[in-house]
Amino acid sequence: MVSQKTTNVDIDRLLKHHALMWRIRAFEEAALQAHTEKLVLGAIHPSIGQEAIAAGVCLNLRSDDLLTSTHRGHGHTLAKGADPNQMMRELLGREGGNSHGKGGSMHIADFSVGMLGANGVVGANIHITAGAAHAIKLLKSDRIVCSIFGDGAINRGPFLEGLNWAVVFNLPALFVCEDNGFASTTSTSSVTGGKGAAARAEALGIPSLTVDGNDLISIDEAVRSVISSIRAGNGPRLLVAKTYRLSGHTASDPDTYRLRSEVEKAWESDPITNLGGVLRRAKVDTVILDNHESNARIEMAAVFSDAKAASWPPLSRAFEDVQDIGDPRQEAF
């Protein structure tokens, strides 16, 4: 595993990551609050504890690069540049949401920033990523496509079929396995044969790199190097980022499958605290770091208030964007 380096760090770059990680954390906390207040009625899957991966991966993507994500996709979407106001409205099912409130949390998407959607089906985004990368190659563009999925996804077919596809067509795809140790609420190692994601990718001929997913500096450096290789036309790469989900699988997960002591211990490796420590040791003014937290909370509180005040989508939205030919607005029965 690539370990944390604290020498020669680019402080400005790390500060950007630190601020973004706090924005993701604050967004997730606001989303959980919305769930508690029964303003979010469907399932939400918070990414608290996994913010370093979202930031480290997405800040290395160009704005015209493409991204696909999982059901746990708020952080990735925000990191790719989506507007949190639209995102929170989407979570609350309101007008002004990215998808007019028709997709919700599990289908959060912002195509205007190249975020092609979170996906409610585990692993399904891997195929979509392969295809988007295929299109980019056909169109002779130098963009890349990044797919973030969890460790549970490596036991679904798309991990084999999609990665194989990316290899045989030599596609500009970055696969990121966000390995939080749990497939939904089951320990992934207890349901996974062999040595896991990296070994499987290597068997397909995809070079892979395993990093500490709670160490922003390691992720940032790893992603930067693999992206330059992918953009140079060297084909797909896999990054396995080891992390831990500090929140439940969903907002309503009673979280009885792991010991409290295990979760408490994991908080000691909170990626935001980790990065804050690095920055403090590098003599960054603590006020700046504290401001990242307070500014993020202020921003997301305003985002939450805005979403609460937003109206429901007009009922006519239910019939929009189904299809052109056979449009239900002409004939739904």
Next chain:
Amino acid sequence: MTTMTYADAAKQALTEEMRRDPTIWALGEDLGRGGVFGQYQGMAEEFGPERIADTPISEAAILGAAVGAAMSGTRPVVEMRFADFALCAIDELVNQAAKARYMFGGQTKVPLVVREPMGMWRSSAAQHSQSLESWYTHIPGLVVVCPSTPHDNFGLLKSSIRCDDPVVYMEHKNLWALEGAVPDCDPIPLGVARIARTGQDLTIVSWSSTCHEAMLAAVTLEEEGLEAEVIDLRTLWPWDKRAVLDSVEKTGRLLIAHEAVQVGGFGAEVAATVADRAFSSLRAPIKRIGAPRVPIPYAPPLEDLLRVTPERIAAVARELTR
């Protein structure tokens, strides 16, 4: 006026579309060597291996990649070889292709065509013979097309490729060698039925290969003094209700014939709609003819037992008009 086979008509349509629009590409197993039924013969030579892409035997990846490619500026034409194999890619078709436009609030569209050769083809048995078109009509977001003639296979494939939404395009395997006139180069609009034959005594609604059985039945019936109107739906979603209702209002009798299992087949949808909207025109109960609810067997005499034949169609038509 050109005469060509059903397979060549589709190849001609795809070729013309690919010449017109460089973002159109085809992907599937064995396409470089012409496809399993020869529907792509010679196309790799003209368009190269990037646009006539040979893929692994990974149906889910083929269709899933097509979804990603369709959302990223290209128009993929997916070949599934057999409709039966497309079941390996049902998540990609139903949960992804059909849903993306809606669940992302119109931020994207998924302009792909998935070709799913369907139907009985001598002794192909249970996993290479099915007619599953009614499944897809149940899924909001999909267009479902079942051409029966070379002309329709030409014009409907063109329209399907130009459609901005996912189209399940089901060619019948038993029709590949069927020859017919392709009088022009125009797309044929989706959702418009073809009146294959006019008549005033009863209406026979059908699609795909069974249309030809219905036409043969109509010839027999004519000799007996019965004039059947035969309607080829061509597109099952959206389907041309107006054409069917107009016909039933004229004839007062409706028979729906299809190769698929009768239970839960699309004939039930047609029957229910006509019962609902043209009840007062009906002079006899609506009849359906489809396959019994049995997997397709291998042995020819057993396979033939399940077929919807001209004789069966004519027999039910006589009952209706008695």
